[in-house]
Amino acid sequence: MQRQHLAIAVILTLATGCDNVVWEGLELRLQPPISPATVERNRSTVSNIILVDATGLEVTLQEPAQRIISLVPSATQTLRALGVIHTVVGRTDFDIENWVLDIPSVGGGLEPNFEDIIALEPDLVVRFAGDQDPQTKSRLDELEIPQIAVRPDRLTDLYASVRLLGKATGTEPSADSIVASIKNELADLQRWTSEKPKVHTAYILGGSPPWVAGPNSYIDEILALAGGRNVFSDLGFLYGSVSPEQLRVRKIDVVLISDRSQFDPRLTPGSRIEEIGNTLELPGPNIAETARHIARILHDDRVR
Amino acid sequence: MSKTKLATLLFVALIGIGILGVLFGSVPLLISEVWAALTGNGQEAHRDIVVNLRLPRILLAGFVGGGLGVAGATFQALLRNPLAEPYILGVSGGASFGAVLVLSTGLAVTSSWTLPLAAFAGALLAIFLVFRIAISTGGAMDVRILLLSGVVIAAFFSACIAFILSISPARTVQSAILWTMGSLAGADWNRVIIAGAYTMPAAAVLISLARPLNLMAIGEETAYYLGANVEGVKRISLVVAALITAASVSVAGVIGFVGLVVPHTLRILVGSDHRGLLPLSFLGGATFLIGADFVARLVLSPIEIPIGVITAFIGVPFFLVLLRQSTVTE
Amino acid sequence: MRFETTDLVIKYPGQNRPALNSVNMSAPSGSFYAVLGPNGSGKSTLMKGLLGIAKADQGRALIAERNVSNWDRKALARVIGVVSQSETVSFPITVREMVGMGRYPHLGPLEGEGSEDKVAVHEALEVCDVTHLVNRDLSTLSGGELQRVRIARALAQEPMALVLDEPTSSLDIKHAMEILELLKQSVASGLTVILTTHGLDLAARFSDRMLLLSEGQVAAEGTPDEVVNEEALADVYGWPVKVEWEPTTGSPRVTPLRS
Secondary structure (H helix, E strand, O other): OHHHHHHHHHHHHHHHOOOOOEEEOOEEEOOOOOOHHHHHHHHHOOOOEEEEOOOOOEEEEOOOOOOEEEOOHHHHHHHHHOOOHHHEEEEOOOOOOHHHOOOOEOEOOOOEOHHHHHHOOOOEEEEEOOOOOHHHHHHHHHOOOOEEEEOOOOHHHHHHHHHHHHHHOOOHHHHHHHHHHHHHHHHHHHHHHHOOOOEEEEEEOOOOOOEEEOOOOHHHHHHHHOOEEEOOOOOOOOEEEEOHHHHHHOOOOEEEEOOHHHOOHHHOOOOEEEEOOOHHHOOOOOHHHHHHHHHHHHOOOOOO | OOHHHHHHHHHHHHHHHHHHHHHOOOOOOOHHHHHHHHOOOOOHHHHHHHHHHHHHHHHHHHHHHHHHHHHHHHHHHHOOOOOOOHHHHOHHHHHHHHHHHHHHOOHHHOOOOHHHHHHHHHHHHHHHHHHHHHHOOOOOOOHHHHHHHHHHHHHHHHHHHHHHHHOOOHHHHHHHHHHHOOOOOOOOHHHHHHHHHHHHHHHHHHHHOHHHHHHHHHOHHHHHHOOOOHHHHHHHHHHHHHHHHHHHHHHHOOOOOHHHHHHHHHHHHHOOOHHHHHHHHHHHHHHHHHHHHHHHHHOOOOEOOOHHHHHHHHHHHHHHHHHHHHHHHO | OOEEEEEEEEOOOOOOOOOEEEEEEEEOOOOEEEEEOOOOOOHHHHHHHHHOOOOOOEEEEEEOOEEHHHOOHHHHHHHEEEEOOOOOOOOOOEHHHHHHHHHHHHOOOOOOOOHHHHHHHHHHHHHOOOHHHOOOEHHHOOHHHHHHHHHHHHHHOOOOEEEEEOOOOOOOHHHHHHHHHHHHHHHHOOOEEEEEOOOHHHHHHHOOEEEEEEOOEEEEEEOHHHHOOHHHHHHHHOOOEEEEEOOOOOOEEEEEOOO
């Protein structure tokens, strides 16, 4: 296992000039591909940035953002990977990695505490695209704080949001680098899984009746990348409660659950049940790592 | 409509919907496969589905629906209010509170019994509190105070639940909401046996009190003068009806409308004599809930709709039509 | 059957004076006995005390020589028919079902009506002249009809006595007279009838004996002649009145004078 791991790292290093994609367990620690000094130097030469965000909104920044509040955990991760985590002055309660704890939280991603936001004097706020929280957008407009919306869920959106954040922070070269490395890793993974048989799987979030992930969700995409076939890809909805009968009749090789205490194993006799925490619920630039981890689990090929 | 005619109709409907419920489900099975499964042959997955999933589910729906029907009719008589329903004494609030507490502390799946037991305990707490308040104002139990204290206790538990959820992660909130919407998906033979062992004797007790309940529905003073043991009947029937409700909520969540619409509809059809109304409410409630569960399982298959949604969607228009008819014929 | 009280005292919590203060009265068996008095004089309380619903703080209430508190509630329901002041029925119910409830004291928990029960109900309906209303819902009846139905229910109990609390208060002359004549008929067939009322004139006309209460105490008890006199009435009602006896009907006419 270690050897294979090392081999991939070496190949990638040689292939892309990146010197590190360190996989520490499930958390991606994407290190910035370019040295901090270089990053700062590049940033200082950038000015008059025109951004078009995920909703098509056009935002102009005079210079790269220096005080960013990120209301989207995957954007926080991306900013770290871009080497500009020091510009992030605010994050949400849902950012849970160790390296984020020093940064003050402004509450939830969808209904943040505006007093905290104002107090932090941001020059850019990154929020979720979509209309779950129209209030945030309009209040930021009122306060005349520049805002960009990202849609971090699916792979294509992810590449766009990495590039967008790269542009906003004057770190476009890093952004391109990151996108390239993710693509490479995924291509690699694809080669590995194409040699293996497809594993029938389902991601069950617990509950009675059991709540499962359907097609076209981020989770569905990861499962596919990991060489699995989501047995619930015929569900008409992104997520849904399905009858326990469905769990019995569809052959599921591996059941992925986030929390063993939420799931009754008697619902799926004969399946291998793997607990994976909230790995599949936090989309972000670590998508390739996640996919690889899941692939190993599905194909019963984990680092033990 | 005569009572015997309605009773036969309901009985036939009950058997009918029960059979349909076994034959049809989220997974399409041929009748021959279902039969094979029932007689011990056939594929293991099919046997599992028919015998361990569908059959207990139908029976549980029957017991829960029947229990809620007869409890609803009883509350309507005791509170002399055709709009009373089983959750009126804050039972659903207490049960939900117990469930949410357990869900938020992650104890929910230490065993498959933790959640129902916690819900039942919560329901008992609510009943106890409501009765304490109603009795504290003197020896006799004033049903108006009972109603008011039910409202207050329900509001109290609501607030407690809101508080717990406000400091809980999203997954807990989701589980809590889904639980309160009611579901029979967790049905297994253990629950069926417990639900049956509880509901049937309790319903029998209530039916035996039909005469005094007839009198109570006219008025407590009149009931007293006609020889009813007013206080005794009140206490026994309230406690038994509340406990049936608590048991139902703890195994199936909060399923609304059954306890309101079924007895009220039957009242419009056959009058208020509880000797007929109570058993018919049991039959009617059972049929209704099995039917609603049937729809919940099949309409958007493989997705299941929460059963509380279906009981509302079916119950309300049905009831309105009947109400209209009864006022028109007068 | 005879109803009497001996030094009966009944107090309600939180009130200065007792609702009934050492009341002695006696309604002989088979008599038409009327209880009168201004509002708050204790008429309803006396009814409740006689029926055992309000407990005696001092003294006793006796029915057929037995203390009310020793009577079994169901046994009492088999011999006394009570028509209380008002009932609100929130459910659909027919006249037949309502009157049928009068048979409950005679039936077991799940026992159905037998032939004798049906006969009793039929007779009660006839006597009260409501047979033509049997299948009507209670909510469609007029005040007078409703009252007759309630009396029919009480008669269906085949009681030995009827106790009524203000049976004619909301009725017009025609209906009030119908009720009173009905009650007189019942007395003629052997029942004891006790009622409370405000209508002095009619009460005096129909009763055999009367009781006049004032502030929880007995102001007068006796035959109508004895009770309905100008001094007693003025005293109790706090207003001067003139009493004239009608020769044709034998009933008094009580006219309030100018103060």
